[in-house]
Amino acid sequence: METNVLRRTFLGGVLAAATPVLDLAALDHLTAASRDARRYSDDQLVAHLRTALDETARTDSLVGPHTALPTALGLITAIDSSAREADPAVRHQLLNIGARAAELVAWLYRDAGAPAHTTSYWHAQAKEWATLTGDGTMHAYVLLRQAQATDRSDAARMLDLARAATNDPWTLPPRPRAEAYQQEARALALTGADSGQVTRVLDLAYAALDQADPVQALPTCTGPLGESYTAERLMVQSAICYREARQPERAVALFRQHLSDGTFAPRDRAFFTAQLAGTLADAGEPDEAATVALQALGLAADARFGQALAELSRTADTLRHWARRPAVRDFQERLLAVAAG
Structure with a gap:
């Protein structure tokens, strides 16, 4: 019963759900994004949704969640409605994109200051669609993103989620696995673990990243998971771990070294x-x-x-x-x- 109510709130009544963080102009963009998808055939629709989702994620990185959120919600609405009528092969592709879109929406709502239960709903939706498509890697990735969305005051949950992302039955590729180990190290620091333990887990992150293939193209939201996780990002996030471990001088040195390259x-x-x-x-x-x-x-x-x-x-x-x-x-x-x- 509760799941049905939430689904009506976020999919059937998506405009109302968006109201706390969207203005009227943004709502126009949301409905336009949903209408636009109806112009395409099945194969064109899948390609259109991938391109639109990638562009939405780029918009967020440049100008913030309030600008990106309307289009992301419109894409979710288009995916949900189209998948209900699509043949099985196309439905599988749509739900695969939907899992990526729902994870992005969870991030956007969190960054826009929405209540925690809103972010949690979209993480759950992402995991549901990943499960329906047999995408265990995406399921594990969402666990990582849940760990990142967990408040510092709940370090035990953050630690559980980060560890779950790297444990069986999930298999994360090297880059997101490195990110999950880094998140585990941060959670350990927040729980009061000694700096040696934090460093040992960060070493697992460095080792995982060393196993990653070179990035072949500009990372996108719908491309290989975690492709944007670079050595520079791991180093500045390591600095965050050392900050949480109460080693500010070590953290400052890492920040200064790796924030200066403009990447x-x-x-x-x-x-x-x-x-x-x-x-x-x-x-x-x-x-x-x-x-x-x-x-x-x-x-x-x-x-x-x-x-x-x-x-x-x-x-x-x-x-x-x-x-x-x-x-x-x-x-x-x-x-x-x-x-x-």
């Missing part, structure tokens, strides 16, 4: 720069922390990158002890202005 999209650069600012605050460097936090705020404010803004709020809390310092006061005032806007 990250605006969303990721905003988030990792915000993490660097927080790490500097943890290390007792309030002026530099505030300066870096202002840089992250400049990247995150217009696009409303939610995870970056959440990290900046956490940094502001840490910097309250130095609230009288000009740089800190400037950062806190600008952050409040963004929040008010």
Whole structure:
């Protein structure tokens, strides 16, 4: 009964579900995306949906979840309605794309600040469609994404999910397996494990990434899972692990080394720069922390990158002890202005 109610809420009444984070212009884009899909034959539809989903994910990385979410929800609606009438072979392809789309929607809602149960619903939908298509790798990948979406205050659940992603019966390719080990290391740090244990699990991540084939093309949402997980990303996420393990100096060194090469999209650069600012605050460097936090705020404010803004709020809390310092006061005032806007 509860599942049916949720399905009506998110698929049958998708406009109402989107209302808390979408404006009227965005809702027009959502319905247009759904209508547009009806112009295609079965084979064309599958190709169209793949291309549209890849473009939607790129939009998110550049300008944020609030812009990308309407189209993503429209694509979900088109996939769900088309799959009900498609022949089995086409239905399989549609649900395969649907699993990717549902996982993306879960991310977009989370980054847009929606309640946790909304993100959880879309993760469940992604796993359902992955199961229906026999895609165990996608199921494991969603477990990883669930671990990443778990709040820092629930480190035990984060740890369970990250470990589940790399355990039988799932088989993750090397890149997402490396990402899952990194997430496990972060969860261990949050549960109070010693830094040696955190490092040992990070070593598993480095070893997994070493097994990955070179990326042949620009990573996409519908391409091989985890293809965007590079050595640079693993290193800055390792810095996050060491921050959680209360080794801010080690974390700052990694951030500075691997954030300087310009390889990250605006969303990721905003988030990792915000993490660097927080790490500097943890290390007792309030002026530099505030300066870096202002840089992250400049990247995150217009696009409303939610995870970056959440990290900046956490940094502001840490910097309250130095609230009288000009740089800190400037950062806190600008952050409040963004929040008010």
